[in-house]
Amino acid sequence: MELTATTIRDELVERCKRGDSPAYQQLYQRYSKAMYNTSLRIVNNSADAEDVLQEAFLDAFRSLHDFHYRSTFGAWLKKIVINKSINTLRKRRAHFVEINEHNEDAVYALAQEETVNEEEMQYQVTEVKRAIQKLPDGYRTVLSLYLLEGYDHEEIAGILSISHNTVRTQYVRAKQKLLSIIKQGGLS
Template sequence: MFQVDIIEQCKQNNRKAQLQLYNQYCNAMYIVAKRFLKDAADAEDAVQEAFIKAFEKLHQFEAEVTFGAWLKRIVVNKCIDVLKSKKHQLVELNEVHLKVVDTAKNDKWLVEDTVTLNDVKAAIGKLPDKYQYVVMLYLIEGYDHQEISEILGISEVASRTQLSRGKTKLQTLLTPQKNGTRY
């Protein structure tokens, strides 16, 4: 059965097709949610709520992007809602998804070799929410500024500004200290 057929059947409220679509995407969406939410139960809840919303709004899906990308945006929005409501500190990161040091684009965005993944996690967790969300969506999830602006309900300029400021704060937090001062 082709994915288009499954989606069309889901639009007709076919429970079997919905279960098949859920089974196809639930693990990947849980991984996305877990990157945003520390608590496994919160991540599971966010994924469940995202699927409910996706099935309710499936008539709006027009295949301009893949179903997985469309669903991922819903999951990310649900995670952000959870974070905003609980004011959680982020994040469980996976080293594979971390692309903080992007030397090809920005030579000044280098950090010491002694900086560990745990240091980066802790530093991201210390960023103000508005920077945290943009940094995570851009550097970790790979969204561009247009997508971030739509997800967070901010302008693309605000997205770029918050990313720049977030990266500056993140780099400051990752700069080693010597005798209590950063060098």
């Protein structure tokens, strides 16, 4: 039995495909805030996030003929935003520590090194966001893509063009660093 997904056509997207100028503005208004926030969580700089947002919408509008409802328009646009955000980080030379097979055990040891009772770390969302902003680019990117954007480690590895082990290591280290920042009260 073959499963098929039925995707509902978005009338606003269809109007844009037909060249309806007001529809472009409405589509931008519908998605711009969420896409800006997605980019900001990755690039950690409002000017860069604004640039990413504008470039992503320009690319999306230019490529609307390539959008065939294999996903929602929002998911398609989000992928463009994330890729552009990653490219912005690459321009800033975000460094990811590569892990090879010989030190793979170190990844697991690292995860076991320091256990923190995360239930004791109940903070408001805005405080945690401020702590995330203090993470280095590589850590913040992996943590944001995994926790906030919902990508799994394999997907993140593909997006960032790094190994699965590197993603796992970056995630573990990012989480530890984030918890350390929170424990030290470095949220102000």
